[in-house]
Amino acid sequence: MNSRMNHGEKGALVADQPHPPAPTADPVLIAELRRDLATTRYEVGHLGEIVGEVAIAALDREEPLPARDAAAASTEPAAALMRLFTLGQELTRTELDRALPAVGADGAARLGLVRAAGQGAGDPVRAQVDLRPVSTGEHSWWLASDQGEAVTGAVLDTEHVLGVGAAGRTLAEITVPTPVRRALDLGTGCGIQALHVAGFCPDVVGSDLSARALASPPSMPVSMEWASTCAPGTCSRRWRGRRST
Numbered sequence: 001m002n003s004r005m006n007h008g009e010k011g012a013l014v015a016d017q018p019h020p021p022a023p024t025a026d027p028v029l030i031a032e033l034r035r036d037l038a039t040t041r042y043e044v045g046h047l048g049e050i051v052g053e054v055a056i057a058a059l060d061r062e063e064p065l066p067a068r069d070a071a072a073a074s075t076e077p078a079a080a081l082m083r084l085f086t087l088g089q090e091l092t093r094t095e096l097d098r099a100l101p102a103v104g105a106d107g108a109a110r111l112g113l114v115r116a117a118g119q120g121a122g123d124p125v126r127a128q129v130d131l132r133p134v135s136t137g138e139h140s141w142w143l144a145s146d147q148g149e150a151v152t153g154a155v156l157d158t159e160h161v162l163g164v165g166a167a168g169r170t171l172a173e174i175t176v177p178t179p180v181r182r183a184l185d186l187g188t189g190c191g192i193q194a195l196h197v198a199g200f201c202p203d204v205v206g207s208d209l210s211a212r213a214l215a216s217p218p219s220m221p222v223s224m225e226w227a228s229t230c231a232p233g234t235c236s237r238r239w240r241g242r243r244s245t
Contacts, residue, residue: 029111032102037133037142040077040099044135047082050074059086062150084114085131088151090124113144134164134192139172139199145190146212161213162189172196189213 037043048056051070058066064087071079071087077099083089084096093116096105105125108114116125129144130151145163149156172192177200185194188206190213198204208214 026111029103029107032107033100033111034142036100036102037081039101040081042078042081042142043133043140046078047133050076050079051082062148064088064150082132084125085127085129088127088130088147090126092122093119093125094121096125130163132163134169139196141192141195143190143192143195159210159212161210164190164192168192 044056051067051074055066055070058064067082068087068089071083080091080095080099084091084099091099093105096108096114100108103111105114105116108125109116113129113131114125114127117123127147130147131142131144134141134143143164146156146161148163169192175193175196179200181201182203183194183197183201183205185191185197185204185206188194188208189210191206194204194206206214
């Protein structure tokens with residue numbers, strides 16, 4: 001979801017469009033990706049062990065340098081995925097195949113998560129999305145969003161799909177889990193609030209003015225199955241006649 005990449009000199013990846021297509025909803029590949037991420041331990045706690053809590057906190061402030069240095073020093077597959085999906089660095093096809101053995105670089109490309117410069121083992125692969133683990137205490141997911149300014153170096157536009165920061169996690173954590181029949185998430189973005197509420201509400205509508213924000217849910221939160229509606233257009237038109245109870 002950051003700039004689309006094309007071949008450049010010596011197989012490099014260069015940007016030519018503001019946003020690539022939204023990730024593809026392939027249930028089989030999503031299930032394989034879920035297993036790979038779990039096996040690799042691409043999760044908040046394990047990444048904290050690899051790069052340190054100071055580096056994790058710096059990422060919340062859009063300061064990637066401490067995490068980059070620590071992740072580069074690690075040989076763990078989870079560190080490679082962090083470099084690719086969170087920090088926006090290139091991996092080789094071989095490195096990504098090792099980190100995602102079931103999905104591989106080819107499957108990740110079919111899902112729209114990465115773009116590769118070629119088919120060679122040493123050819124570079126770059127992420128098209130920010131895909132990172134998120135924990136709100138009781139629940140944990142992997143959520144996709146657009147890459148931030150610290151990665152792209154570009155000003156965010158109106159179609160940018162925001163990821164999860166400290167404020168979003170705090171809101172999810174302090175939301176009282178009161179069982180209700182229906183809920184509306186205004187400005188759903190990457191869907192973290194809708195996912196959290198889905199734990200105690202069977203019918204969640206996520207609404208957003210950005211068509212790109214609605215193009216990925218509900219398939220990209222790959223750690224769980226959830227029932228929801230992604231509603232384009234204004235809240236008054238889509239929510240009319242539906243009451244939260």
